Structure formats: structure tokens, C-alpha cells
Amino acid sequence: MPEICFDVRRLAGAHFPVAVIGGGQAGLSVSHCLHERGIEHVVVEANRVGHEWRSRRWDSFCLVTPNWQCRLPGYPYRGDDPDGFMVRDEIVRYLEDYVAHFRPPLVEGVSVTRVRRSATGTYELATTAGDFTAEQVVVATGPYHRPKIPRAAERLPGEIEQVHSSAYRSPGQLPDGAVLVVGTGQSGCQIAEDLHLAGRQVHLAVGSAPRVARFYRGRDCVAWLDEMGHYTRSIDEFDDAGAVRMRVNHYVTGRDGGRDIDLRAFAKDGMRLYGRLTSIDGPALEFADDLKVNLDHADAVAEGIKDAIDAHVADRGIDAPAEPRYTPVWEPDGQAGELDLDAAGVTSVVWATGFARDHRWIEIPAFDGRGYPMHWRGVTSVPGLYFLGLPWQHSWGSGRFEAVGRDAEFIAGHIDAGRRLADVCGTLTGAPTRVAAAVPVG
Secondary structure, X not given: OOOOOOOHHHOOOOEEEEEXXXXXXXXXXXXXXXXXXXXXXXXXXXXXXOHHHHHOOOOOOEOOOOHHHOEEOOEEOOOOOOOOOOEHHHHHHHHHHHHHHHOOOEEEOOOEEEEEEOOOOOEEEEEOOOOEEEXXXXXXXXXXXXXOOOHHHHHOOOOOEEEEHHHOXXXXXXXXXXXXXXXXXXXXXXXXXHHHHOOOOEEEEOOOOOEOOOEEOOEEHHHHHHHOOHHHOEHHHOOOHHHXXXXXXXXXXXXXXXXXXXXXXXXXXXXXXXXXXXXXXXXXXXXXXXXXXHHHHHHHHHXXXXXXXXXXXXXXXXXXXXXXOOOOOOOOOXXXXXXXXXXXXXXXXXXXXXXXXXXXXXXXXXXXXXXXXXXXXOEEOOOOEEEOOOOOOOEOXXXXXXXXXXXXXXXXXXXXXXXXXXXXXXXXXXXOHHHHOOOOOO
């Protein structure tokens, strides 16, 4: 890892045209785009580059999208396995190499504790290394701030080991015995598989997350969807944009070259499946009677994606091999909606229940009643305040390695336009640049 690219001692009392908060793929992407435009800025990262991947992912973690989709600005994937899936340490190295490639003005190990806007429109940032100011601010901290565990977890027996998915590392981390995994988004399904492959007895509370096949008709489904334009489809095309932004990602895995995650196959092989967890009373757990509905829904989504691929192949006259459709290998058959942890030998619970946003440190009225940033393509109604790296910020690919660069390019262009307008306004009116910069653009 290269040395930090900005002397932290120069931060306190400084003033920057742009401050980028967060040094993950989003913050680094917009830094590259700003650098290309010659715009002075600083990137402030609370930990180290790659921290989220290094510290919040389990040992066998890998991307679920192929390596060729890693397209950070000016630094597309350059390895020899474009159709493979980078594992955790390779992802961290990719980001570190990106920093070494263009050496952004990066400060690591500094947390921004408060952002507010002065009466003149200048942004005031308080940090653990001192206060500084900026004309414009890009919040690139992503959406995954605080691990979310339901309050009902407090009712579990004290001897049950409990970990959030962000703290799970490997089966050996957990005490001997069966494991209950709650949640079947990407993390929950992959952790359940990790434990299952290690020979652990797994009990899995299945939610409503959809799934997708890994491969179909000779290609990775991601390649088909990319070719069909799904990753560039704008959020503006949906009538229910708010609901779309809250959708859970499809579960699949890139492990061992990539494959489906078929919960029915796991059940046939001994994993115990339940519906959504609804009640905890000591060792006695109850689940909703929705397991079949949830499994059927996940399969229907996967088959619907195949329908779309079939239509695309037919419309374009593509020579793609035919492939038989999925046949369920297991069906719920009166499975109990209850679980006695003691009787089942369950000694630990992994909560794959997602994260909550935490923007309390941003003292600016830029959020809706749910605490979600109000923006269009990352541009807020507050002049000079931007967000980057949010799911569905503009398209399905937003926030991912695949499209975060496109979003960063848009925001950098907006910042550049704001800077140019500020220069013009300052020249015409004689106002200081930092006052003129408060004029909204677009």
C-alpha cells in the first residue's frame, strides 16, 4: 500500500474547493474524475482504503459480479481472469493499486464528525484531525453504516453466541454446534452456504429476497443482463422509484468459479429452512408460514430473468445453446414453523439483517422523513452537496464497481460546472468566489 497521499497535518484550518468524504470505490472514483478536470480537492477516509472489504467480509467472500465489471475510472480490471470473481483480498488489492495508480489527495484514519453549512454557503467540516472548510462536499460513505440487528435478539438465551454478518469471518469462529442464520439476502445465503460446506448443521430463516441463475444459455447471466442494458436502466424509468431503491439484491455466488445458490438443494442436503423469524421467547423461536411463498418467489424471479434472456436471444438471432429450465428439487412439506434452540443444538446465530443509514453527523436539511438523502443522480437541492455510491443512485449498477464511475463522472461534471459558474458570477458581481459558489447549478 502506498504512503498516504496527503499530509494530515495540512488538514486543520485548510480550505478546499471540494471535500470528498469516504475513500472507498465511490470516493476514489470521484477523486479521479476531479483530478482529470484539474479540480483541487481532498479525500478523507475514516479508516484505510479497502476497509469495508477488508474488515466487514468473511474469509471466503468473493464478488458476485465478474471481474470484467470492475470499471473504476481510468482503471478497468487488468488481470488474466475477466470472467472470474475476485476474492476479498484481491478486491482490497485492486483498490490499493488504484490509489497507487493516480495517487489521490487522500487522508486516511481521519473521521468527519460533523458537516454543516455557514450563512455564506461555505461547508464547515469537523474531523478528528481538526476542522477545515470546503466550497462543495461529496458524501461517498455508501449506505451501509450501522449493522442492524432486531431488538428481539435481546430475548435469546445469554449463552447463544450472536454475530452480525459484518462480523462473521469463518465457521471456525463460531462455537461447536448448529447455527441459525437469519436473512437470505446475498450475505445470508452465502454465509449459510459457507457453514453448510464446512459440515455445520444450518437452520436458515428465509426472507423474500429474489435469486438469479449464475449461468444460462452458455453465458453468465450478468453478461446477458449487461448486454440487454439492465445495468444502465435509469431509476427515472420506474413509477415506484422509492420502492425500487429499497429492493434487495438477487442472491447468487461467485465462489469456486460461480454457481447458483439453490436453497432447495441445501434443504435436500440437510439444511433446515424456515419462513421469516417472527418471535423469540428464550430458546423458543417461531417463524411465519411463508417459506413456500418465498422460495417460489425467488424461483419465479430467476425464471423470469431467463424468459427475458430467451426473448433477447430470439430477437437478436443470437446463436446460444438451449438449456433446460430449473426444476425444484425440494418442497416444504408441513415443516414446523417453530425451532427449539436447545433441542436442535443451536449454539450461535448469524444476523444477516442488513444495515441502517446513519447521517446524523450531516447537519444539513437534505434528507426525507426516512433519513434518505433527497437527490437526483446524487445532486441535492442544497447547493454544493452531493452523494455518491448509493444503491440505485441512478441505475442498477450504481454503487457497484460496474457503474460507480459513471455516477462519479456525472457529479464531477456538475461540480466543474458549478465552479465555472461561480467564477463567472464572481467576475460579473465582484462577489467572493465562495459566495458565488452557493449559486445552484441545474
